[in-house]
Amino acid sequence: MRIDVSHIAKLANLPLTEEEKKKFEKQLEETLQYIEQLKEIDTTGIPVTNTVTDLQNVADEDVARPSLSSLEALANATSTFHGLFKVKAILDQK
Amino acid sequence: MDLYSLSITESLEKLKQKKLSSVELTTACLNRIKKTNKALNALITVTDEAALDAAKHADLLRAQGENLPLLGIPMVIKDNFCTKGVRTTASSKVLDNFIPPYNATVTERLLQAGIVMLGKANMDAWAHGSSTETSDYGPSKNPWNKGYLPGGSSGGTAASVAADQAIGGIGSETAGSIRQPASWCGIVGLKPTYGRVSRYGVIAMGSSLDSPGPMTKTVSDSALVLQVLAGKDPLDATSLPHEVPNYSQSRENPLAGVKIGISDDYFEGVDKEVVSAVTAAIKEYEKLGATIKKIKLFQPKYAIAVYTILQRSEVSSNLARYDGIRYGYGRDRFGDEAKRRIMLGTFTLSAGYYDAYYKKALQVRTLIIDDFKRAFQDVDVIMGPTSPSTALPLGSSKNHPMFGEMADVLVEPSSIAGLPGINIPCGFSKNNLPIGLQIIGPKLSEQKLINIAYKFEKATDYHTKKPSL
Numbered sequence: 001m002r003i004d005v006s007h008i009a010k011l012a013n014l015p016l017t018e019e020e021k022k023k024f025e026k027q028l029e030e031t032l033q034y035i036e037q038l039k040e041i042d043t044t045g046i047p048v049t050n051t052v053t054d055l056q057n058v059a060d061e062d063v064a065r066p067s068l069s070s071l072e073a074l075a076n077a078t079s080t081f082h083g084l085f086k087v088k089a090i091l092d093q094k
Numbered sequence: 095m096d097l098y099s100l101s102i103t104e105s106l107e108k109l110k111q112k113k114l115s116s117v118e119l120t121t122a123c124l125n126r127i128k129k130t131n132k133a134l135n136a137l138i139t140v141t142d143e144a145a146l147d148a149a150k151h152a153d154l155l156r157a158q159g160e161n162l163p164l165l166g167i168p169m170v171i172k173d174n175f176c177t178k179g180v181r182t183t184a185s186s187k188v189l190d191n192f193i194p195p196y197n198a199t200v201t202e203r204l205l206q207a208g209i210v211m212l213g214k215a216n217m218d219a220w221a222h223g224s225s226t227e228t229s230d231y232g233p234s235k236n237p238w239n240k241g242y243l244p245g246g247s248s249g250g251t252a253a254s255v256a257a258d259q260a261i262g263g264i265g266s267e268t269a270g271s272i273r274q275p276a277s278w279c280g281i282v283g284l285k286p287t288y289g290r291v292s293r294y295g296v297i298a299m300g301s302s303l304d305s306p307g308p309m310t311k312t313v314s315d316s317a318l319v320l321q322v323l324a325g326k327d328p329l330d331a332t333s334l335p336h337e338v339p340n341y342s343q344s345r346e347n348p349l350a351g352v353k354i355g356i357s358d359d360y361f362e363g364v365d366k367e368v369v370s371a372v373t374a375a376i377k378e379y380e381k382l383g384a385t386i387k388k389i390k391l392f393q394p395k396y397a398i399a400v401y402t403i404l405q406r407s408e409v410s411s412n413l414a415r416y417d418g419i420r421y422g423y424g425r426d427r428f429g430d431e432a433k434r435r436i437m438l439g440t441f442t443l444s445a446g447y448y449d450a451y452y453k454k455a456l457q458v459r460t461l462i463i464d465d466f467k468r469a470f471q472d473v474d475v476i477m478g479p480t481s482p483s484t485a486l487p488l489g490s491s492k493n494h495p496m497f498g499e500m501a502d503v504l505v506e507p508s509s510i511a512g513l514p515g516i517n518i519p520c521g522f523s524k525n526n527l528p529i530g531l532q533i534i535g536p537k538l539s540e541q542k543l544i545n546i547a548y549k550f551e552k553a554t555d556y557h558t559k560k561p562s563l
Contacts, residue, residue, distance in 0.1 A: 003441055012410060012440040013417075014433055015426050027495040028438055034496060035399040038454050041461070048456035049463060051302055051332065052512030052537075053289045058331040072195040076421030087419055 003028050097122035098258040099560060102167055102315040105261050109156065109166050116156070116166030119261065120149035120210050123168045127212065127259045130563050133240055136254035138173060138231045139181050140213040148210040155208070163322055165208030170260040172251050173214040174221055175306070176295040177201050180211075184297040185229040185250075186219040188416050188427045198295025199327045200264060200306045207322040212260050216250030219429050220413065221266065221299045223247055224274055224498035225491035228431040233488060236279060237561040238527050242485040245275030245501070251309045252279040257563055262319060263309040268300045269401050269509035270481075270502030272307050273517040277480035277530025280519045280559065282547070283309045284316040285505075287537050288512035289334040291320075292327035300408040301332075303509055312557055313518065313548040317341035320540060339541050345548040350383040352546065355473030357391040360504055364482045371521030371529040372479045375550065379477070382549055387473050392465040396458060397507035398499045403442050403455035404510070410439025434495055463511045470536040475546060478504055480517045480530035508534045516543045519556040528556075 005021045005028070016024070070083050079086040097119055100108070108114035124142050131137055145168065152166035171177065174184040176194035178201075183189040197205065205211070218228040226234045226249035234250045236242040237257040244253040248265030252275035255263040265272040267285040276283025284307045291306045298304065308319035321341050327333040356376065361369055380386055413436050418424035428436070442451035469476065481501060491497040499506070508515050513534055520531035531550070535543045551557050 003437075005437070008437050008440050008444070011444065012436045013414070013425060014428065014436060016433070020430075020433070024434060024437060027434060028441070031402065031434075031438055031495050032441075035402050035451065037396065038399045038403075038451075038458055041396060041458055043454060043457035043461070046457040046460050048453060049459040050456065052463065053332050053334060055289075055332065055334070060328055060331075068195055073420075075195055076192055078418065085419055 003032065096258070098126040100261060101311040102164070102262045102318055103312060105167055116149040116152040116210060117146065119166065120145050120168045120212070123212055123260055126257070130257050130259060133235060134237060134253050134257055135216055135232050135234045136250045136257060136259060137170060137213040138183065138185065138216045138250070141180055141211060145210050145212050152208055152210060162208035163318065164204065166210060167208070168210045168212050168261050169204065170212050170215045170251055170254045170263045171201060171204070172217050172248050172265050174217060174266060174297040175201050175264065176297070177211065177214065180214065182214065182297070184220050185217045185231055186427070186429065186432065187230040187423065189422045192422050194295070196295065199292035199329055200323055201295065203322050204264070215248070215254050215263065218247035218249070218431070220297065220409070220432050221247035221268060221271055222409070222431045222435055222498070223491060224270060224501040226250060227491040228429060230429055235488070236485045237563055238280065238485065239525070242487055242527065243278065243490060245278035245481070245485065247271040248309060249275045252276055252281060252283070255279070255281050255309055255311060256561060258560065262311070262315055264306065265309045266296055266304060266306040267509065268303045268405060270505040272309060273480050273505050273515055273530070273532055274502055276309055276517040278485040278528065280528025280556070281309060281311060282313050282316050282519070282557065283307070283517040284320060284540070284543070285509070285515050286320060286324065286540055287334070287514045289332050290514070290538065290540065291323045292330040292333045294327055294329035298412040300405040301412060302404065302408060313544060313551045314342065314345065316516070317345065317544045334538070336538060341541055341544050344541050344545045347545045348383060349379065349546065349549050352384040352475070353473040354379055354384050354386050355389040355469055355476040356386060357389050357476065357478065359391060359393055360478035364479050365484065367523045368479045368481070368483060368529050372531050375520040375531045376477055378550060378553060382553060389469050389473060389476070391469060392462050392507060394503045394507055397462060397510055398503055400455045400458045400462065400510055401506045402496070402499055403451050404459065406435050406439035407443050407452050408439065409435045410443060459510055462507055466508070466511045466513060466536070474535070474542065475539070476534045478532055480505060480532040484523045484527035484529055505532065513537060514540050514543055516547050518547045518550060520550070520554070521556060522559070
């Protein structure tokens with residue numbers, strides 16, 4: 001099994017150098033080889049477990065509670081504008 | 095006896111009898127931190143001024159007749175719990191400048207219970223690892239031998255408590271991160287049932303697994319801290335609504351009739367010294383009135399594979415939020431371990447591979463849960479070594495992408511099933527490194543674990559041994 005490291009890095013939005021890509025490719029394949037062991041287990045007809053709590057449909061009353069002020073929410077942002085987070089444009093202008 | 099070496103239980107007694115003030119106790123801990131932290135790197139943020147203020151306030155409250163459960167107790171908190179106004183990094187440079195505007199529920203409950211926070215403890219970055227060597231702030235050292243690792247990911251808390259920098263500490267475990275460092279540092283580490291303690295405000299790692307819990311000098315202390323932490327939290331939908339029992343009350347219950355399960359697979363490939371200390375501990379339990387029964391459990395090696403897939407997948411999703419826009423720095427600051435985990439998780443969740451890896455792991459998770467359920471029809475608890483070895487030398491985790499999984503092989507199955515477990519000190523190796531015994535119980539059996547662990551602690555003196563620093 002070969003992992004397309006460049007493709008995965010793009011999906012994960014991780015900036016990687018060529019050197020890192022080579023290193024990770026080898027290490028990830030080692031890990032994959034280990035987890036391949038699961039193939040030894042027959043799981044035909046076995047249901048999946050998404051959560052171990054056995055809780056279902058946890059609902060809360062729909063009431064407003066005190067929350068962070070916009071000043072507090074923005075306090076850690078590197079770039080803000082008029083009480084908003086400022087982000088790079090994502091739509092192409094061309 | 096030096097004040098800093100007191101347990102929570104001992105400190106509370108002295109505080110209540112007015113033989114000790116929180117300011118005295120806090121000052122003793124802060125001095126101890128000053129003396130030992132440079133060499134141990136257990137704490138990455140020390141909030142000394144705020145701690146002294148909190149201690150003064152605690153003394154004032156006590157003078158007014160206030161009797162909060164942990165009033166005036168100096169504690170350290172792992173750096174993945176949000177602490178309002180106090181930098182919280184999860185030991186990653188991505189969050190080097192992050193000052194949370196709110197408290198995690200665990201932090202909030204501890205503060206409401208009256209603790210004095212001394213500082214934030216080092217950990218593996220994002221809790222990825224079992225060594226603290228993935229920390230962007232450098233590894234912590236094991237107080238028993240500074241050439242050795244404290245374990246991880248809650249290694250900073252473990253080292254800090256073992257070195258008496260604090261009276262107690264808080265860690266979090268996804269699979270091993272409380273029990274394994276507790277074992278390597280010779281303290282008590284209690285991983286509660288998944289959902290028993292709220293995850294709100296804990297920097298998320300594996301959300302279907304993460305369990306915050308106490309790391310303390312004694313079993314009684316872990317009962318006191320769990321009492322404060324446990325319970326339903328409206329801010330965490332996965333927190334359990336079940337009633338919280340009195341954890342200290344049943345400590346003294348007799349062990350007669352208690353059935354302990356032992357699985358040979360949990361002793362395979364384990365260091366001889368660890369095997370003999372754990373075997374001796376189990377013999378001690380027989381003397382105390384328990385019955386030992388051989389059981390067969392799902393092979394731990396498959397749990398490693400399940401854990402690796404689930405954890406990496408959940409990590410890739412949880413760490414997607416770090417974009418440097420709302421807080422913290424950009425994704426270029428992730429260390430190698432985080433990058434590896436994000437990449438593998440992205441792969442196992444990606445189109446075409448989801449069924450073969452993620453879904454398969456979720457199915458085997460069901461098998462592991464059923465396997466434990468079967469086992470607990472015959473026995474009350476399961477015992478075994480917490481870790482296959484004693485602490486390993488510094489540098490051991492480097493270039494081993496599966497280091498953490500191997501170090502945690504014996505705690506991963508129970509974590510995957512969401513079960514509670516406790517590590518207690520049960521011996522020392524020839525080179526004077528601590529050995530830990532783990533006790534695993536069915537869901538919400540914390541009371542029973544505390545009872546069983548306490549009886550051993552009472553019959554032995556391993557927990558009273560201190561490293562020389």
